[in-house]
Amino acid sequence: MKDTEIVERFLESGVNLHPQVLAEIKKSENLEETISRLLTIVRRSNASVLTPELVHGESSDQKPEKVEVRRRRKRVEAEEHESELLIKRKNDVTGRSMSQGNIESFVSYFSSRYEKLSAILKSRKELREAVSVEHVLQGRQREVSLIGMVSDVRTSRRGNVILELEDPTGTVPVVVLSEEREMMREVREVTRDEVLGVRGFLSNGGNMVIAKEIFFPEVPHREPKRSDAPVAVALISDVHVGSTKFLKEVFLRFVRWLRGELGTSRQKQLAGRVKYVFVGGDLVDGVGIYPEQKEELAVKDIQEQYALFARLIARLPEHIEVVVLPGNHDAARQAEPQPAIEEEFAPQLYQNPRVHMVGNPCFASVHGVSVVSYHGRSLDDMIASIPGLSYTSPARAMQLMLRKRHLSPVYGGRVPLAPELEDHLVLEEPPEILHMGHVHRTEVSSYRGTLVVNSGTFQEQTEFQRRMNIQPTPGRVPIVDLQSMRTTIMRFV
Ligand code: D5M
Ligand code: FE
Ligand code: ZN
16 A cells, blocks of 8 residues: 555544654554554544554553543444444335235235245256256156245155145156155255255156255355444344343343443453344233233233333443344234334334334344344244254254245244235345344354354243243343354343
């Protein structure tokens, strides 16, 4: 970099460089890093010249106590950086649900699902030659590849698995033979209504396909994008305000930590980076969500529950932006995709300019890092229908959603899906961060470059969960540093 370029970088921020500082910058090993560090110093001070005193005074931690006292509270890193939060409204049905619930809507919904997922599959080289079901059944080719939606999965008496694959031109049975060990393992994770690719050959009769290979839409291996700014996001969900089991003190410790009032100096430094909080649904316990819920409600009015939640959120530091989506306990349409929580139930949240009320799921990006936040109700259906999945490890099920490129693959399970004209639950772009809640267990893992996070809860084990043997992990909050993409689980219990 030329001298003039370096000088100009500082002039852009309204500061002249002292020649000695310029000389020091040129000697540094990592120019960009040094410049951005010094620019931070510049922004914190009112100086018009960046002098060596300013540089060295600021970078040393041993400042005289007196000076420290006279200064304003040192601004935390999250305050130094402008908000870069983008919510992709294209996929949000809030205020513009297109579902009419008639046959045409269902046809449109499923063909959208098929189109989106088959386009992903078709981009794989193994499936480039894929032909239609109609073409397969014409029997002109013995070796075939095809893409279809699974309309049925069953196991034959001999232990073979038969998938009925459907595309706009017809339906064909695809047989996975029981001796194909590898494929049998994969096919066990196949559910109805997902879209798959198959390579195989036509049977002698010409009316079924014997599979040689099956393909999930899958996400490619990627290097995750990172933020240039040293900011972090806190992922929470399932606060359940209003429940007798809501752990208010634990939540308040989370708030006090974010306010810089709690923790070791390293923990405080991390708190100072948190610029965003994503709330993945179940803000409140709601009213009449399950039979006998009254017994477990400390606050029996839903508006009051939201007012309490809003008061907790109002205590977050002012530089934090909060993204709020609904869960199955919230006051929003239950069918997914859910529109945002209704304003009449939570007016205080709508009045808070730092709170963004969005639908479920929410497709967002923060400092260029993409985040998909989804309450995770479909985890119930996945765990119920796929062997090997359990409530203990939701991340495993979340990884499968990435493989299937769909947030709620099973239609007609416990999750009501609204037949929107378009399927908004398809993961069209693999996100950098996949955030869910619902199962009340904090877990973090990574899958092919996507950070997979379940954000746990602030509710103690309920009677229902005790009977179901679901062990929640309250008060453990994953914090993702968007610059390093490292996650820290903070414990507030
Ligand atoms: O869900 C809290 C937990 O309870 C989560 O692990 C799912 C589980 N859950 C909720 N409803 C059911 C049903 N009907 N069957 C099995 N498991 C369930 P929350 O949404 O907070 O109530
Ligand atoms: Fe919940
Ligand atoms: Zn839930």
